[in-house]
Amino acid sequence: MTTQDIKNAKEHIASLQDNREVYLNGKQVEDPTTHPAFAQAISTAASLYDFQAHPDNADLMTFKSPTSGRRVNRAWQMPTSYEELVQRRRALVTWAEQHGGFMGRSPDHLASAITGQIMGLEVFEAYDPARAKAYWDYYVYARDNDIFLTYVIINPQTDRSKAVGEQDDDTPMVKIVDEDAEGVTVRGAKMLGTSSIMANEIFVAHLQPLQPSEEDYAISFAVPMDISGLKVVSRKSYEQHAVSEFDNPMAARYDENDAIMFFDDVKVPWDRIFVHRSPDMCRAQFHETPGHIFQNYQAQIRLSVKLKFLVGLARHVAETIGTITIPSVVDTLGRMAAQACSVETMLHGMEAKGHQRGEYFVPDRHALYSAQTLTQELYPEMINTIRELAGGAVIMLPSSAEDFADPGLAKIIKQTQVSADGKSDVERVKLLKLVWDVIGSEFGGRHTQYEMFYAGAQFVVRGHSFRSYDWDGSKGLVGTILDRYDLSSSLSKGQRSAAE
Ligand SMILES: Cc1cc2nc3c(=O)[nH]c(=O)nc-3n(C[C@H](O)[C@H](O)[C@H](O)COP(=O)(O)OP(=O)(O)OC[C@H]3O[C@@H](n4cnc5c(N)ncnc54)[C@H](O)[C@@H]3O)c2cc1C
Structure with missing residues (x-):
């Protein structure tokens, strides 16, 4: 088997040297891959790709994409049997063992999420064939390039006593503000873009329930991290504050980062939009598919x-x-x-x-x-x-x-x-x-x-x-016992007639 084509660390780090807008400590970060707040965590994530590309691990960690023939991580694999599910799990366990489970949004998380949704593509097809086609094409692109995706599917916390649509006019939640033949413009924020500084793309959706009238918020799409208008507002970097690796061994290498993702009038092309103005489909994409x-x-x-x-x-x-x-x-x-x-x-x-x-x-x-x-x-x-x-x-x-x-x-x-x-x-x-x-x-x-x-x-x-x-099964067990007796069986004949 040739493994030279499997995504490796070098390819991943090079792919992050783009025009993404990351902010930390009041300044824009020029290149997260070399910045002391992020470089080691990025290198840890990238090393997962070197691990999968190693000839000894390639079979365990990767499979051949049916479209490109390139070997990609097994997280993109749609298991057709119990045996394939277990084989896929072994790859995910092995990756997690490389970081002790401390990289919550390692690339296999989103690959799993999207692959799960695509296994239920018929739900998208029934909703809108054009959106289903866009999603399928995106899945093939993401899988064949073994891209590192992360997601934001939750609104910023703000005032939880109000529904999304009841927030003030300048609501901070991502919503549709314009659309034309090319695509849809979105504005607002989502929490909490874990790993966004080291991902290639961000997937955006709405997991929390929406009211039928909250259509402006009901959108799901994926965009590259360096799309114009997307601002990544990082929390404090624990990596940067690690005294040394000996003193803070976890923070020094495994601080995957979390960030507010602010969409400052981001124009999303139609071929990257999977749900459009459908509160019900926002729910269904997670819960009616295996996503x-x-x-x-x-x-x-x-x-x-x-x-x-x-x-x-x-x-x-x-x-x-x-x-x-x-x-x-x-x-x-x-x-x-x-x-x-x-x-x-x-x-x-x-x-x-x-x-x-x-x-x-x-x-x-x-x-x-x-x-x-x-x-x-x-x-x-x-x-x-x-x-x-x-x-x-x-x-x-x-x-x-x-x-x-x-x-x-x-x-x-x-x-x-x-x-x-x-x-x-x-x-x-x-x-x-x-x-x-x-x-x-x-x-x-x-x-x-x-x-x-x-x-x-x-x-x-x-x-x-x-x-x-x-x-049904659980209450049925209780019913089986309840059905075996009634009041009359515990009363004498005289008591029974009095009770009637
Ligand atoms: C470290 C970290 C990383 C994260 N990374 C990501 C990410 O990458 N992508 C992403 O999309 N999200 C991410 N999140 C966000 C995460 O999904 C949310 O924190 C989570 O969904 C809970 O929402 P919330 O924080 O708004 O808390 P809330 O929903 O506001 O809940 C906070 C508390 O309020 C109380 N409460 C609120 N509402 C109710 C209610 N109806 N009934 C009873 N009690 C209630 C409960 O005590 C609850 O624990 C991350 C969060 C953390 C902490």
């Missing part, structure tokens, strides 16, 4: 790797501080291990309970929403458990790696950073600084927020679970 399933199935695959990483971190902590032999600590680690394994096993359940939807094999919807409901609570719980296990060890640390360069301080560090498992002082500090960057630093705090909210607030995710559960 929402595939995007969140990818997220759970990634998260299962991250939870396994957290359990490993917890065990390291217990061994280093010498609590691993305490029965209650063993109990805690056993519980964490069981929780991580449950999530991993739920992935297998989604696949085993999957079903054939026309040509394609799709994971089980309710098994997926069950995993999401559980993991939204589990992630912060596990972070809290690691805090509990670590005590002050994650704070009792040198201010920075530079303390080791001072002989007097180095001596104090050697005397105080003592481990139960034979780690040197440097090894102990290295581990505990990693732990803090995962559980307590600004980077760590953002990750807890991410895992609690990336798929919607709890009431949203639990609503999906409510709507997709087998209530």
